Amino acid sequence: MELRQLQYFLKVAQKEHVTRAAEELHVAQSAVSRQIHQLEQELGVDLFMQKGRNLHLTPVGQLFCKRVETILKDLDRSVAEVHEFLDPERxxxxxxxxxxxxxxxxxxxxxxxxxxxxxxxxxxxxxxxxxxxxxxxxxxxxxxxxxxxxxxxxxxxxxxxxxxxxxxxxxxxxxxxxxxxxxxxxxxxxxxxxxxxxxxxxxxxxxxxxxxxxxxxxxxxxxxxxxxxxxxxxxxxxxxxxxxxxxxxxxxxxxxxxxxxxxxxxxxxxxxxxxxxxxxxxxxxxxxxxxxxxxxxxxxxxxxxxxxxxx
Structure with missing residues (x-):
């Protein structure tokens, strides 16, 4: 499991659409789809289900999403703390x-x-x-x-x-x-x-x-x-x-x-x-x-x- 997969997964969950997520991430749509597919294969579950033109989280996807949000927030906080550690003015x-x-x-x-x-x-x-x-x-x-x-x-x-x-x-x-x-x-x-x-x-x-x-x-x-x-x-x-x-x-x-x-x-x-x-x-x-x-x-x-x- 890679950090990029988690970031792409969370963006798709927020946008409920692969294309819109790819545009905001500034990557190709195929790259986002590929990372989501690999993540689902590694976990052995479906994280999304198709509803019309949008993607919605499955029940297990909702549970996973909450954990991913926490993980990425903690990671962002850790990076900020490292920068603060190295910055004598903050x-x-x-x-x-x-x-x-x-x-x-x-x-x-x-x-x-x-x-x-x-x-x-x-x-x-x-x-x-x-x-x-x-x-x-x-x-x-x-x-x-x-x-x-x-x-x-x-x-x-x-x-x-x-x-x-x-x-x-x-x-x-x-x-x-x-x-x-x-x-x-x-x-x-x-x-x-x-x-x-x-x-x-x-x-x-x-x-x-x-x-x-x-x-x-x-x-x-x-x-x-x-x-x-x-x-x-x-x-x-x-x-x-x-x-x-x-x-x-x-x-x-x-x-x-x-x-x-x-x-x-x-x-x-x-x-x-x-x-x-x-x-x-x-x-x-x-x-x-x-x-x-x-x-x-x-x-x-x-x-x-x-x-x-x-x-």
Whole structure:
């Protein structure tokens, strides 16, 4: 069975006439008739029956036609995906990221990138540290922001794109809420609102507290930045969040205070599969991101750098 036979069969089924199908296919009528005859011989059934001057599908022909329509649509979609894979200015980028980066960072960089490539589509997936690594390795996403950036391995590669400071967040009426800076040790008697196990910020905050000489008492756990920020603002405890998670999105907001001792930071990385089989559009996005974060470090407008696919 050949692809051409299926294409000719579907066109005849649509036109209900060999001559009209041949005209639209720009081939001889005899070529269409021959391919339909060979297809029926191979299947061992009659796909069409003559009614006057037209051809109508037999019951089994109707069943076969539905399957052929699906097959050819899937084939067309696959061809389009191949073209998108090879086109750095179109196609779809699948990107994963933790919840703490979804409020401001992801919308900002996507909007900036769309100025260069307006026809690119994005598919987003949020997750924990371990699930993001799994999504990259299983090709569920092309790229993923992750913190901290894991070491490169045989299957995984990554770039550290930024280091970010964590701030103490406190209820607005907290005695330390008006301070410009505090030592983490000053929060040793407080109850903490932390991310649930599996989220990368939890061990960072936990280790910082141990470094400050105490084990944090956990009052609440959650998996959303907005939830943690809201619980703190409501007076349910204190926490530490990175700067990008502190952009105000509602009326009830916690106070934020810089931590002087110990300084608490996290690295943010961009990971991808080591096999180098990224679509060109995803490679262009990775090149753009490296330029974007470099420009932030150097206080240089991103537009001054050329955006192009990585070699």
């Amino acid at each position: 196609g779809e980028i699948r990107i994963g990221f933790p919840h703490s980066m979804g409020t401001h960072l992801i919308p900002t960089i996507v909007a900036e990138f769309k100025q260069h490539y307006p026809h690119v589509r994005f598919r987003f997936k949020q997750g924990t540290y371990s699930s993001l690594i799994k999504d990259v390795l299983s090709a569920e996403v092309d790229l993923a922001f992750i913190s901290p950036c894991p070491e490169s391995s045989g299957q995984l590669s990554g770039d550290v794109v930024m280091t970010e400071e964590l701030f103490a967040i406190l209820p607005p009426g907290h005695p330390l809420a008006g301070e410009s800076v505090l030592r983490l040790e000053q929060l040793r008697e407080e109850q903490f609102v932390l991310f649930s196990p599996g989220y990368s910020l939890r061990p960072i905050v936990w280790q910082a507290c141990l470094q400050a000489g105490f084990t944090p008492e956990i009052a609440f756990e959650g998996g959303e930045t907005d939830t943690i920020r809201g619980l703190v603002a409501a007076g349910m405890g204190v926490s530490l969040l990175p700067e990008m998670a502190l952009f105000q999105t509602g009326r009830l907001q916690p106070a934020q205070v810089r931590i002087s001792e110990p300084q608490v930071t996290r690295t943010v990385g961009l990971i991808y599969r080591s096999d180098g089989k990224l679509p060109l559009v995803a490679r262009s996005f990775r090149a753009f991101l490296l330029t974007y974060f470099k420009s932030r470090q150097n206080n240089t407008p991103v537009g001054m750098y050329e955006v192009h696919p990585l070699e």
